[in-house]
Amino acid sequence: MEQSVKPASSLPLNPHIAALPPYNAGMNISMARALSGRNDVARLASNENPDGCSPAVMAALASSSFEPWRYADPACTALRAALGEKLAIDPGMIVAGNGSEEMIAAISRAVLVPGASVVTTVPSFGLHEIEPLAAGADVVKIAMTPEMGFDLAALEAAIAVGPRIVFISSPWNPVGPGLDHAGLRRLIGAVRPGTLLVLDEAYFEFADPGAPDGIEVLRNSSIDHVVLRTFSKAYGLAGLRVGYAVCSGFELARVIAAAKTPFNVNAAAQVAAIAALADESWMKASAGRVRAERVRTAAALKGLGFRVAQSQTNFLFFDCKGDSSSVAAGLLKQGIIVKAWRETGYEHYLRATIGLPADNDRLITALQGLAGR
Numbered sequence: 001m002e003q004s005v006k007p008a009s010s011l012p013l014n015p016h017i018a019a020l021p022p023y024n025a026g027m028n029i030s031m032a033r034a035l036s037g038r039n040d041v042a043r044l045a046s047n048e049n050p051d052g053c054s055p056a057v058m059a060a061l062a063s064s065s066f067e068p069w070r071y072a073d074p075a076c077t078a079l080r081a082a083l084g085e086k087l088a089i090d091p092g093m094i095v096a097g098n099g100s101e102e103m104i105a106a107i108s109r110a111v112l113v114p115g116a117s118v119v120t121t122v123p124s125f126g127l128h129e130i131e132p133l134a135a136g137a138d139v140v141k142i143a144m145t146p147e148m149g150f151d152l153a154a155l156e157a158a159i160a161v162g163p164r165i166v167f168i169s170s171p172w173n174p175v176g177p178g179l180d181h182a183g184l185r186r187l188i189g190a191v192r193p194g195t196l197l198v199l200d201e202a203y204f205e206f207a208d209p210g211a212p213d214g215i216e217v218l219r220n221s222s223i224d225h226v227v228l229r230t231f232s233k234a235y236g237l238a239g240l241r242v243g244y245a246v247c248s249g250f251e252l253a254r255v256i257a258a259a260k261t262p263f264n265v266n267a268a269a270q271v272a273a274i275a276a277l278a279d280e281s282w283m284k285a286s287a288g289r290v291r292a293e294r295v296r297t298a299a300a301l302k303g304l305g306f307r308v309a310q311s312q313t314n315f316l317f318f319d320c321k322g323d324s325s326s327v328a329a330g331l332l333k334q335g336i337i338v339k340a341w342r343e344t345g346y347e348h349y350l351r352a353t354i355g356l357p358a359d360n361d362r363l364i365t366a367l368q369g370l371a372g373r
Contacts, residue, residue, distance in 0.1 A: 016114075016136045023126045027337050038335035042359040045337040046238070047173075047203075047315050050355045051289065053236030053272070054282040060275035061268060072267035079270050082277050083244060087215055093247045095257045098264045100202055100230040100243030105131045107165070107226060107245070109259035110252075111196055112137045116164040119155070123174050123317075123346050125200065128167035137164065143345075148309035148317070149177050152186055159190040166195060170214070171203040174341065174351045176311030178203075181212045188221060196252075197225040202243070203313040205234035205287045206294075211312060215246055224248050226256070231269075233314060234287050235276040242269040290314045294354045300364045317341075320350045320367075327370060334366045 026045035033041055060066065076096035084091035097103040104127045112118070114136030120128040122141035129139050140163065142154045150172070159166055168187065171178035179187070184199075191197050199214040214227045230243035242265050247253040276283065298308050298316055307319040320327045324340035324347055331338055336359075341349040352363055 016134055020130055020133055021126070023130060024339065024342055026339055027332075029337075036332050036335045040335055042336045042355055042362050044353040044355050044359060044363060045339040045351075047233060047313070047353045048238050049233060049236035049286060049290075049314070050353075050359065051236065051286040054276055054279040056275045056279040056282070057235075057237070057272045060271050066268055066271045068267065070267060072263050072265060072270055074262045074264070076265050076270055079242075079265070079273050080244075082274050086277060087246065089215070089246055090250075092250050093253050095245045095247065095253050095260070096265050096270075097243050097245065097260060098266075098269075099232055099241040100200065100228040100245070101127055102241075102260060102264060103226075103228055103243055103245040103256070104128065104167070104198075104200075105134075106256050106259040107196070107198060108132050108135045108137070110255045112164055117161070118165045118167065119158045119163045120167040121150070121155075121169070121172065121175075123341060123343050123349070125167075125169055125173045128169070128200070132165065132167075144175055148175060148307070150179060150183060152183055155187060156190045159187065159195065160192075162192060163195055165198055166191065167198045167200060169200040169202070170212075171201075171207055171312035173200075173202060173313065174315070174339075175317045176309045176313050176315065178207050178211050178312035181217070184212050184214070184217055188218065188223060188225075191223045191225075193224075195224070197223055198228065199225065200228045202228065202230045203233055204229060205283060206290055206314045207312040208291065218248070221248070224252060226252070231273045231276055234283050234290075235273070236283075236286070237269070237272055237276060240266070240269040240272050242273045287314075290354050293357060293360055296357075297352075297354060297360045297364065300360075301367065304364070304368055306367070315351050315353045317349060317351050319348055322348060324348055324350050330370050331363070331366050334362070336363055336366055338363070 080091040080094045108131040112135040116137045118132040118137045118139045122143050145151045201214050218225050225248045227246045231237040301308050309317045328340040339351045
Protein backbone atom coordinates (compact mmCIF):
# COMPACT_ATOMS: atom_id res chain seq x y z
CA MET A 1 0.00 0.00 0.00
CA GLU A 2 1.33 3.40 -0.94
CA GLN A 3 2.17 5.59 2.02
CA SER A 4 1.68 9.33 1.98
CA VAL A 5 4.51 11.61 3.01
CA LYS A 6 3.72 13.51 6.18
CA PRO A 7 4.38 17.24 6.08
CA ALA A 8 7.06 18.62 8.38
CA SER A 9 5.78 19.40 11.86
CA SER A 10 5.17 23.04 12.73
CA LEU A 11 5.53 22.28 16.45
CA PRO A 12 8.19 24.55 17.96
CA LEU A 13 10.96 22.43 19.48
CA ASN A 14 13.51 23.38 22.11
CA PRO A 15 16.39 24.57 19.91
CA HIS A 16 18.98 23.61 22.52
CA ILE A 17 17.80 20.00 22.44
CA ALA A 18 17.14 19.82 18.70
CA ALA A 19 20.74 20.84 17.92
CA LEU A 20 22.45 18.39 20.30
CA PRO A 21 25.22 16.20 18.88
CA PRO A 22 24.57 12.44 19.17
CA TYR A 23 26.13 10.48 22.02
CA ASN A 24 28.73 7.99 20.76
CA ALA A 25 27.48 4.84 22.51
CA GLY A 26 29.15 1.47 22.17
CA MET A 27 27.65 -1.18 19.89
CA ASN A 28 25.41 -3.73 21.59
CA ILE A 29 26.25 -7.43 21.48
CA SER A 30 23.31 -8.54 19.33
CA MET A 31 24.13 -6.03 16.61
CA ALA A 32 27.81 -6.99 16.73
CA ARG A 33 26.94 -10.65 16.30
CA ALA A 34 24.63 -9.88 13.39
CA LEU A 35 27.20 -7.71 11.61
CA SER A 36 30.18 -9.98 12.23
CA GLY A 37 28.42 -13.31 11.83
CA ARG A 38 30.23 -14.50 14.95
CA ASN A 39 29.03 -15.50 18.40
CA ASP A 40 32.42 -15.22 20.09
CA VAL A 41 32.44 -11.41 20.30
CA ALA A 42 35.07 -9.56 22.35
CA ARG A 43 33.27 -6.59 23.88
CA LEU A 44 35.98 -3.93 24.09
CA ALA A 45 33.98 -0.74 23.43
CA SER A 46 32.06 0.26 26.56
CA ASN A 47 34.63 0.00 29.38
CA GLU A 48 32.71 -2.71 31.23
CA ASN A 49 34.45 -4.79 33.88
CA PRO A 50 35.58 -8.06 32.21
CA ASP A 51 35.33 -9.84 35.58
CA GLY A 52 31.63 -9.03 35.94
CA CYS A 53 30.60 -8.09 39.48
CA SER A 54 31.12 -9.41 42.99
CA PRO A 55 29.30 -12.66 43.85
CA ALA A 56 27.93 -10.73 46.81
CA VAL A 57 25.96 -8.58 44.38
CA MET A 58 24.29 -11.57 42.75
CA ALA A 59 23.46 -13.01 46.17
CA ALA A 60 21.90 -9.73 47.30
CA LEU A 61 19.75 -9.49 44.17
CA ALA A 62 18.51 -13.05 44.77
CA SER A 63 17.72 -12.36 48.44
CA SER A 64 14.59 -11.05 50.13
CA SER A 65 16.19 -7.61 50.41
CA PHE A 66 15.24 -6.98 46.77
CA GLU A 67 11.49 -6.52 46.34
CA PRO A 68 10.78 -5.55 42.72
CA TRP A 69 7.12 -4.84 43.47
CA ARG A 70 8.08 -2.03 45.89
CA TYR A 71 9.08 1.50 44.96
CA ALA A 72 12.72 2.24 45.62
CA ASP A 73 13.73 4.70 48.33
CA PRO A 74 13.83 8.01 46.41
CA ALA A 75 16.45 9.40 48.80
CA CYS A 76 18.73 6.31 48.55
CA THR A 77 19.10 6.61 52.33
CA ALA A 78 20.87 3.30 53.00
CA LEU A 79 23.21 3.68 50.03
CA ARG A 80 24.16 7.23 50.93
CA ALA A 81 24.74 6.17 54.53
CA ALA A 82 27.07 3.38 53.37
CA LEU A 83 28.93 5.80 51.09
CA GLY A 84 29.12 8.39 53.86
CA GLU A 85 30.71 5.86 56.22
CA LYS A 86 33.20 4.68 53.60
CA LEU A 87 34.20 8.18 52.50
CA ALA A 88 33.89 9.93 55.88
CA ILE A 89 31.41 12.36 54.30
CA ASP A 90 28.07 13.50 55.71
CA PRO A 91 25.42 11.64 53.65
CA GLY A 92 23.63 14.97 53.26
CA MET A 93 26.43 16.02 50.90
CA ILE A 94 25.99 12.94 48.68
CA VAL A 95 23.46 12.66 45.83
CA ALA A 96 22.86 9.28 44.18
CA GLY A 97 21.99 9.01 40.53
CA ASN A 98 21.00 6.68 37.71
CA GLY A 99 24.67 6.39 36.86
CA SER A 100 26.97 9.38 37.29
CA GLU A 101 25.61 10.42 33.88
CA GLU A 102 22.36 11.50 35.53
CA MET A 103 24.38 13.56 37.98
CA ILE A 104 25.98 15.43 35.06
CA ALA A 105 22.50 16.25 33.76
CA ALA A 106 21.26 17.27 37.22
CA ILE A 107 24.29 19.49 37.84
CA SER A 108 23.76 21.18 34.48
CA ARG A 109 20.08 21.77 35.26
CA ALA A 110 20.86 23.02 38.75
CA VAL A 111 23.67 25.42 37.89
CA LEU A 112 23.45 26.53 34.27
CA VAL A 113 21.26 29.10 32.56
CA PRO A 114 21.11 29.93 28.84
CA GLY A 115 24.24 31.77 27.79
CA ALA A 116 26.37 30.49 30.67
CA SER A 117 29.83 29.16 29.87
CA VAL A 118 31.26 25.69 30.53
CA VAL A 119 34.84 24.49 30.12
CA THR A 120 35.80 20.89 29.40
CA THR A 121 38.40 18.96 27.43
CA VAL A 122 38.55 17.46 23.96
CA PRO A 123 38.51 14.57 23.24
CA SER A 124 35.63 14.66 25.67
CA PHE A 125 33.20 12.45 27.49
CA GLY A 126 30.18 13.31 25.38
CA LEU A 127 27.82 14.25 28.22
CA HIS A 128 30.23 16.88 29.55
CA GLU A 129 29.31 18.74 26.36
CA ILE A 130 25.80 17.46 25.62
CA GLU A 131 24.18 18.23 28.99
CA PRO A 132 25.46 21.83 29.17
CA LEU A 133 24.36 22.42 25.58
CA ALA A 134 20.91 21.05 26.49
CA ALA A 135 20.74 23.72 29.20
CA GLY A 136 21.56 26.44 26.66
CA ALA A 137 25.15 26.95 27.79
CA ASP A 138 28.19 27.59 25.61
CA VAL A 139 30.92 24.95 25.82
CA VAL A 140 34.62 25.74 25.50
CA LYS A 141 36.70 22.62 24.81
CA ILE A 142 40.42 22.55 25.54
CA ALA A 143 42.34 20.17 23.29
CA MET A 144 44.79 17.61 24.57
CA THR A 145 48.49 18.24 24.03
CA PRO A 146 50.44 16.62 21.18
CA GLU A 147 51.74 14.22 23.86
CA MET A 148 48.12 13.14 24.51
CA GLY A 149 47.86 14.71 27.94
CA PHE A 150 46.16 17.60 29.76
CA ASP A 151 47.02 21.11 28.54
CA LEU A 152 47.16 22.63 32.02
CA ALA A 153 48.15 26.12 30.86
CA ALA A 154 45.23 26.31 28.42
CA LEU A 155 42.83 24.96 31.05
CA GLU A 156 44.04 27.53 33.57
CA ALA A 157 43.51 30.32 31.06
CA ALA A 158 39.98 29.11 30.24
CA ILE A 159 39.09 28.78 33.93
CA ALA A 160 40.38 32.29 34.61
CA VAL A 161 37.65 33.71 32.36
CA GLY A 162 35.08 32.59 34.94
CA PRO A 163 32.94 29.82 33.45
CA ARG A 164 29.93 28.65 35.44
CA ILE A 165 31.13 25.01 35.42
CA VAL A 166 34.41 23.23 34.68
CA PHE A 167 34.00 19.52 33.83
CA ILE A 168 37.27 17.61 34.18
CA SER A 169 37.61 13.83 33.88
CA SER A 170 40.53 12.46 35.88
CA PRO A 171 41.35 9.75 34.96
CA TRP A 172 40.35 11.14 31.60
CA ASN A 173 37.68 9.49 29.48
CA PRO A 174 38.34 8.88 26.58
CA VAL A 175 42.10 9.56 26.61
CA GLY A 176 43.23 7.82 29.79
CA PRO A 177 45.74 9.89 31.80
CA GLY A 178 45.00 11.18 35.26
CA LEU A 179 46.03 14.44 36.83
CA ASP A 180 48.89 14.07 39.28
CA HIS A 181 48.76 15.82 42.65
CA ALA A 182 50.49 18.96 41.35
CA GLY A 183 48.28 19.18 38.28
CA LEU A 184 45.05 18.73 40.24
CA ARG A 185 46.06 21.35 42.79
CA ARG A 186 47.05 23.69 39.95
CA LEU A 187 43.55 23.50 38.44
CA ILE A 188 41.86 23.80 41.83
CA GLY A 189 43.93 26.93 42.42
CA ALA A 190 42.66 28.43 39.16
CA VAL A 191 38.98 28.19 40.19
CA ARG A 192 37.43 31.42 41.46
CA PRO A 193 34.13 32.19 43.23
CA GLY A 194 31.19 31.73 40.88
CA THR A 195 32.69 28.67 39.18
CA LEU A 196 31.80 25.06 40.04
CA LEU A 197 34.53 22.47 39.55
CA VAL A 198 33.10 19.06 38.62
CA LEU A 199 35.79 16.40 38.92
CA ASP A 200 34.56 13.25 37.19
CA GLU A 201 36.35 10.28 38.75
CA ALA A 202 34.40 7.47 37.07
CA TYR A 203 37.65 5.53 36.58
CA PHE A 204 39.25 6.39 39.94
CA GLU A 205 39.54 2.78 41.14
CA PHE A 206 41.73 1.80 38.16
CA ALA A 207 44.39 4.44 38.81
CA ASP A 208 47.83 3.38 39.99
CA PRO A 209 48.48 3.43 43.76
CA GLY A 210 49.36 6.91 44.94
CA ALA A 211 47.19 8.71 42.38
CA PRO A 212 45.29 11.67 43.84
CA ASP A 213 41.91 11.03 45.46
CA GLY A 214 39.76 14.01 44.46
CA ILE A 215 37.49 13.68 47.48
CA GLU A 216 40.47 13.86 49.84
CA VAL A 217 42.26 16.62 47.94
CA LEU A 218 39.12 18.76 47.90
CA ARG A 219 37.93 17.87 51.42
CA ASN A 220 39.00 21.17 52.99
CA SER A 221 38.91 23.28 49.84
CA SER A 222 36.98 26.55 49.85
CA ILE A 223 35.91 26.27 46.20
CA ASP A 224 32.50 25.01 45.09
CA HIS A 225 32.98 21.50 43.78
CA VAL A 226 31.44 18.11 43.02
CA VAL A 227 33.31 14.82 42.71
CA LEU A 228 31.53 12.20 40.59
CA ARG A 229 31.99 8.46 40.97
CA THR A 230 30.19 5.40 39.66
CA PHE A 231 29.55 1.74 40.34
CA SER A 232 29.42 1.02 36.58
CA LYS A 233 33.12 0.44 35.99
CA ALA A 234 35.31 -1.13 38.68
CA TYR A 235 32.33 -2.52 40.62
CA GLY A 236 30.82 -4.05 37.46
CA LEU A 237 27.29 -2.63 37.75
CA ALA A 238 27.03 -0.97 34.33
CA GLY A 239 23.69 -2.60 33.58
CA LEU A 240 22.10 -1.37 36.80
CA ARG A 241 23.12 2.30 36.49
CA VAL A 242 24.12 3.79 39.83
CA GLY A 243 26.56 6.59 40.51
CA TYR A 244 26.90 9.44 42.96
CA ALA A 245 27.99 13.03 43.47
CA VAL A 246 29.97 14.17 46.51
CA CYS A 247 29.23 17.87 46.93
CA SER A 248 31.11 20.64 48.70
CA GLY A 249 28.05 21.79 50.64
CA PHE A 250 24.55 20.84 51.74
CA GLU A 251 22.80 23.50 49.68
CA LEU A 252 24.59 22.48 46.48
CA ALA A 253 23.62 18.86 47.16
CA ARG A 254 20.01 19.87 47.83
CA VAL A 255 19.67 21.75 44.56
CA ILE A 256 21.33 18.99 42.52
CA ALA A 257 18.99 16.46 44.14
CA ALA A 258 16.03 18.69 43.27
CA ALA A 259 17.12 18.64 39.61
CA LYS A 260 16.90 14.86 39.26
CA THR A 261 13.79 12.76 38.87
CA PRO A 262 12.16 11.01 41.88
CA PHE A 263 12.81 7.27 42.24
CA ASN A 264 15.81 7.79 39.96
CA VAL A 265 17.91 4.89 41.29
CA ASN A 266 15.94 1.66 41.04
CA ALA A 267 15.66 -0.79 43.91
CA ALA A 268 17.90 -3.43 42.30
CA ALA A 269 20.64 -0.85 41.76
CA GLN A 270 20.49 0.30 45.38
CA VAL A 271 20.67 -3.25 46.75
CA ALA A 272 23.51 -4.13 44.36
CA ALA A 273 25.54 -1.01 45.10
CA ILE A 274 25.38 -1.55 48.86
CA ALA A 275 26.49 -5.18 48.40
CA ALA A 276 29.30 -4.16 46.03
CA LEU A 277 30.53 -1.50 48.43
CA ALA A 278 30.71 -4.08 51.21
CA ASP A 279 32.96 -6.32 49.07
CA GLU A 280 35.84 -3.93 48.41
CA SER A 281 38.33 -6.80 48.28
CA TRP A 282 36.66 -8.20 45.15
CA MET A 283 36.72 -4.81 43.43
CA LYS A 284 40.36 -4.13 44.33
CA ALA A 285 41.47 -7.55 43.09
CA SER A 286 39.60 -7.04 39.82
CA ALA A 287 41.05 -3.55 39.34
CA GLY A 288 44.53 -4.96 39.96
CA ARG A 289 44.07 -7.54 37.21
CA VAL A 290 42.88 -4.83 34.84
CA ARG A 291 45.92 -2.67 35.63
CA ALA A 292 48.28 -5.55 34.85
CA GLU A 293 46.54 -6.25 31.53
CA ARG A 294 46.54 -2.53 30.71
CA VAL A 295 50.33 -2.42 30.98
CA ARG A 296 50.77 -5.60 28.93
CA THR A 297 48.34 -4.58 26.19
CA ALA A 298 49.71 -1.04 25.91
CA ALA A 299 53.23 -2.41 25.49
CA ALA A 300 52.04 -4.76 22.74
CA LEU A 301 50.25 -1.95 20.86
CA LYS A 302 53.32 0.27 21.12
CA GLY A 303 55.36 -2.62 19.76
CA LEU A 304 53.11 -2.60 16.69
CA GLY A 305 53.96 1.06 16.15
CA PHE A 306 50.78 2.68 17.52
CA ARG A 307 50.91 5.86 19.60
CA VAL A 308 49.15 4.98 22.85
CA ALA A 309 48.10 7.53 25.46
CA GLN A 310 49.21 6.98 29.03
CA SER A 311 46.26 5.39 30.85
CA GLN A 312 45.02 5.27 34.43
CA THR A 313 41.73 3.70 33.34
CA ASN A 314 40.41 0.35 32.09
CA PHE A 315 40.90 1.31 28.43
CA LEU A 316 43.54 2.47 25.96
CA PHE A 317 43.24 5.38 23.55
CA PHE A 318 45.57 5.19 20.58
CA ASP A 319 46.28 6.59 17.14
CA CYS A 320 45.41 3.77 14.75
CA LYS A 321 47.17 5.55 11.84
CA GLY A 322 44.07 5.59 9.66
CA ASP A 323 40.35 6.23 9.64
CA SER A 324 39.20 4.85 12.97
CA SER A 325 35.76 3.91 11.67
CA SER A 326 37.34 1.77 8.94
CA VAL A 327 39.71 0.11 11.40
CA ALA A 328 36.85 -0.53 13.83
CA ALA A 329 34.81 -2.07 11.00
CA GLY A 330 37.73 -4.35 10.16
CA LEU A 331 38.00 -5.45 13.79
CA LEU A 332 34.26 -6.05 13.96
CA LYS A 333 34.52 -8.54 11.08
CA GLN A 334 36.78 -10.51 13.42
CA GLY A 335 34.30 -10.28 16.26
CA ILE A 336 35.98 -7.47 18.19
CA ILE A 337 34.02 -4.37 19.22
CA VAL A 338 36.04 -1.20 19.87
CA LYS A 339 34.97 2.42 19.80
CA ALA A 340 36.02 4.62 16.89
CA TRP A 341 36.42 8.22 18.00
CA ARG A 342 34.46 10.67 15.88
CA GLU A 343 35.11 14.12 17.33
CA THR A 344 36.50 16.50 14.73
CA GLY A 345 40.27 16.21 14.55
CA TYR A 346 40.38 12.88 16.37
CA GLU A 347 38.89 10.55 13.76
CA HIS A 348 42.11 8.49 13.66
CA TYR A 349 41.87 7.43 17.30
CA LEU A 350 40.40 4.25 18.73
CA ARG A 351 39.40 3.52 22.32
CA ALA A 352 39.67 -0.12 23.37
CA THR A 353 38.53 -1.48 26.72
CA ILE A 354 40.89 -3.74 28.64
CA GLY A 355 39.17 -7.12 28.63
CA LEU A 356 40.13 -10.60 29.71
CA PRO A 357 43.64 -11.67 28.61
CA ALA A 358 42.26 -13.78 25.74
CA ASP A 359 40.21 -10.85 24.43
CA ASN A 360 43.20 -8.51 24.63
CA ASP A 361 45.28 -11.08 22.73
CA ARG A 362 42.61 -11.18 20.01
CA LEU A 363 42.77 -7.39 19.70
CA ILE A 364 46.56 -7.39 19.47
CA THR A 365 46.61 -10.15 16.84
CA ALA A 366 43.84 -8.52 14.79
CA LEU A 367 45.56 -5.13 14.80
CA GLN A 368 48.80 -6.81 13.77
CA GLY A 369 46.97 -8.34 10.82
CA LEU A 370 45.25 -5.11 9.83
CA ALA A 371 48.59 -3.30 9.97
CA GLY A 372 50.02 -5.90 7.59
CA ARG A 373 52.67 -7.03 10.07
